Amino acid sequence: MIHADLLKITQEFGSPVYVYDSEKITKQYKRLTEAFKKVKHLRLHYAVKALSNLSILRLFNQLGSALDTVSIQEVRLGIAAGFEPGKIIFTPNGVSMEELEEAVELGVQINIDNLLILEQFGAKHPSVPVCIRINPHVMAGGNTNISVGHIDSKFGISIHQMPHVLRIVENTSMNINGIHMHTGSDILDIGVFLHAAEILFDAAAQFKNLEFLDFGSGFKVPYHEGDIETDVEELGAKLTKRFNEFCKSYGRELTLAFEPGKFLVSEAGLFLAKVNVVKQTTSTVFAQIDSGFNHLIRPMFYGSKHDIINISHPKRNKRFYSVVGYICETDTFANNKMISEISEGDILAFKNAGAYCYSMASNYNSRFRPPEVLWHKGKAHLIRQRETFEDIMRNQIEVAL
Numbered sequence: 335m336i337h338a339d340l341l342k343i344t345q346e347f348g349s350p351v352y353v354y355d356s357e358k359i360t361k362q363y364k365r366l367t368e369a370f371k372k373v374k375h376l377r378l379h380y381a382v383k384a385l386s387n388l389s390i391l392r393l394f395n396q397l398g399s400a401l402d403t404v405s406i407q408e409v410r411l412g413i414a415a416g417f418e419p420g421k422i423i424f425t426p427n428g429v430s431m432e433e434l435e436e437a438v439e440l441g442v443q444i445n446i447d448n449l450l451i452l453e454q455f456g457a458k459h460p461s462v463p464v465c466i467r468i469n470p471h472v473m474a475g476g477n478t479n480i481s482v483g484h485i486d487s488k489f490g491i492s493i494h495q496m497p498h499v500l501r502i503v504e505n506t507s508m509n510i511n512g513i514h515m516h517t518g519s520d521i522l523d524i525g526v527f528l529h530a531a532e533i534l535f536d537a538a539a540q541f542k543n544l545e546f547l548d549f550g551s552g553f554k555v556p557y558h559e560g561d562i563e564t565d566v567e568e569l570g571a572k573l574t575k576r577f578n579e580f581c582k583s584y585g586r587e588l589t590l591a592f593e594p595g596k597f598l599v600s601e602a603g604l605f606l607a608k609v610n611v612v613k614q615t616t617s618t619v620f621a622q623i624d625s626g627f628n629h630l631i632r633p634m635f636y637g638s639k640h641d642i643i644n645i646s647h648p649k650r651n652k653r654f655y656s657v658v659g660y661i662c663e664t665d666t667f668a669n670n671k672m673i674s675e676i677s678e679g680d681i682l683a684f685k686n687a688g689a690y691c692y693s694m695a696s697n698y699n700s701r702f703r704p705p706e707v708l709w710h711k712g713k714a715h716l717i718r719q720r721e722t723f724e725d726i727m728r729n730q731i732e733v734a735l
């Protein structure tokens with residue numbers, strides 16, 4: 335996608351707008367597959383929550399991907415996009431038995447992350463295969479908002495509770511066919527990740543009927559120039575070796591599964607917004623766009639630093655800007671950011687807007703959620719229209735007061 339294509343998209347579909355490049359998604363999918371090509375049975379479960387548009391799910395289905403889902407609604411979306419239920423893993427946390435049973439009825443792979451439900455489920459459905467989510471208590475990275483494998487995390491069954499897990503499995507004769515971990519933190523130190531993998535192997539060795547081991551995700555992608563990323567090729571080489579050794583000692587060829595979200599879609603997405611006002615104050619220059627954290631909350635929620643380019647005037651001299659939104663709240667996208675000199679009406683492109691951007695958007699300030707466009711084979715396809723005032727009114731019930 336060149337700047338002219340993007341500007342045309344804002345003319346055709348208005349601003350703000352999300353744009354996704356199918357070619358980049360495909361490239362990332364192939365890169366990860368290639369890094370693990372020496373694993374006999376590899377399965378990538380795209381994490382739906384990163385970007386859950388149906389057309390994106392269809393693209394993943396075409397690529398041969400499986401899905402990772404965290405709610406029954408995501409399961410339904412996957413099925414609606416044409417996925418066979420057997421290729422969908424349901425990895426919720428803290429959901430009710432009723433929701434799990436809906437998933438059983440839909441025929442998807444169940445993944446359980448607490449002892450209470452494991453016991454109830456095993457007693458009720460001993461023949462339904464279940465994967466167990468363990469928490470290896472490995473602390474990687476420093477951000478506890480996105481790090482879910484550490485000791486105080488709510489996710490997974492503590493590795494120290496394995497004796498209790500085994501007792502439940504024995505008492506109920508349930509069928510455990512997979513072991514899972516998802517630490518949630520970025521894989522930056524491959525040594526730390528391999529350490530967690532060893533804990534998973536130790537846990538796995540205690541079950542007789544496994545079909546797969548699921549290593550979750552945590553693939554970090556670069557957000558700005560010079561940013562660090564997961565070396566997937568190094569991870570591929572090292573984990574493949576250990577995984578193949580484990581299969582040998584286990585006595586069966588297991589499937590190695592991953593659940594990448596961000597890695598597959600983050601860099602494929604751009605968020606395009608228009609500058610409404612350039613406002614000079616005594617200390618800074620604000621560029622105020624026609625959006626806010628209602629459309630893109632990652633910078634405010636996680637402190638993510640999305641790169642921002644003035645695609646209307648990319649060649650002008652750069653100046654320092656505070657890029658902010660138009661909602662009645664502090665909604666700073668970037669501070670002291672060097673951007674080519676901005677005029678009112680210019681279009682800014684926010685990079686890495688594929689993952690956890692649209693899917694976290696809201697109607698705060700009663701604004702419409704933006705449209706989504708898929709750039710596929712040199713053409714722009716509208717894959718979700720901008721909301722309208724009817725969407726804001728829908729489901730509201732006016733009582734006579």
Ligand SMILES: *Cc1c(COP(=O)(O)O)cnc(C)c1O
Pocket residue numbers: 381383384402404425516518550551552553593594595596597689
């Ligand atoms: C969110 C999530 C993922 C995807 O994580 P990314 O960082 O986007 O790759 C994978 N597995 C589970 C269980 C998740 O909750």
